[in-house]
Amino acid sequence: MPNYDYECQACGHRFEVFQSMNDAKLTDCPQDGCGGMVKRLLGTGAGLLFKGGGFYQTDYRSSSYQAGAKADAGSSAASAPAPSSAPSTPASN
Structure with a gap:
């Protein structure tokens, strides 16, 4: 069930x-002593918040796919060139 925003045309109470x-739709203002007509406002709705797992395409992959992806990640890390350990020296003039 949604929330609806209303505004009183007489006193401006929202x-x-x-x-x-x-x-x-509601028609009367709930403020004590007002009783003016209310108008339902058009809202843009609330923003969506995606928290936790389950919102990405890869979250629902099969276990065999995940195992293959781990193997691919491990092999690509092994084939990457290792950084050189030689110290760099400034060029002499």
């Missing part, structure tokens, strides 16, 4: 209501 999509 509020949020958690109601079903099938419920009728």
